[in-house]
Amino acid sequence: MTDASTQLAQDYDIATTGEAQFGDYIALLKPRVMRLVVFTALAAMAAAPAGEHPVVALAALICIAVGAGASGALNMWWDADIDAEMSRTAGRPIPSGRVGPEEALGLGIGLSILSVGTLAVVANPLSAALLAFTIFFYAVIYSIWLKRATPQNIVIGGAAGAFPPVIGWAAMTGEVTLAPVLMFLVIFLWTPPHFWALALFRNDDYTRVGVPMMPVVAGEPATRRLIWLYSLVLAPLPVLLALTEAGGPLTLAAALLGNLVFLLRARVVAQRSAEAAAADRYAAEKRLFGVSIAYLFAIFAAVLADAALAALLPGLDWPAWI
Secondary structure (H helix, E strand, C coil), rough: CCCCHHHHHHHHHHCHHHCCHHHHHHHCCCCHHHHHHHHHHHHHHCCCCCCCHHHHHHHHHHHHHHHHHHHHHHHHHCCCHHHCCCCCCCCCCCCCCCCCCHHHHHHHHHHHHHHHHHHHHHHHHHHHHHHHHHHHHHHHHHHHHHHHCCHHHHHHHHHHHHHHHHHHHHHHHHHHHHHHHHHHHHHHHHHHHHHHHHHHHHHHHHHEEECCHHHHHHHHHHHHHHHHHHHHHHHHHHHHCCCCCCHHHHHHHHHHHHHHHHHHHHHHHCCHHHHHHHHHCCCCEEEEEHHHHHHHHHHHHHHHHHHHHHCCCCCCCCCHHH
């Protein structure tokens, strides 16, 4: 057992509820991830053609956020052993000993039941079922199974992060149509190049704990080629989204400009050697990681803006007037 693992075991023994602060429980919910979940779900809800009452919509959005937090707590509970040995995650509440693993597990299960049950009541059974499946997919399919079993962990596991706009759309309309499916695909295909860029400059961490991220298993050159390939496949999807009932001129502009910037950055990363990347401490990879976050935000911010534009100018018939 490594020193870090020994320390983790000791921390498990001393961690008590009394030692944890409120912020530690918030940290268990992965608030950064939750913000992305809430934002993409909100954009889908705003773009949906059949709107619920604002109070119902707010309650549904809160349920989606709580469900995302539940997934985060369950993920941290399961990953506490490897989190303790990775520099990026060693300070999380469980490996640092501020929260016990049983508390995280209980919190995750409790919030899962609460969020799914409440969404079924305030919205509809379809959205609640989708939320339940998303929590299960992230906590069990991705965290417990895929993450440590295959380099395709991010490719398949990315579905969990892609479901929130589908859930939001279903909460507002009671159905799933082409527009939310395209939103799902945008996030699903965005996830691999986004996380592989991170994995390139965090490769030592993943190698140390034995998580088979693509750079660990396939090597850097193959990972760089895959980043470029997935970026190319991703590019048409936000354009197609812009041409649906959820899109508009702002979404189209964001898709075209975003694709240009994203593809340029991805191409730079794809063409670099490991030696060049190491020499500048993976600066281009870090830039791609940052650009990818801005890219996804811009697409869904444009969807939200187009929904506001459609409300202000209901006479616009998009995309028929293109």
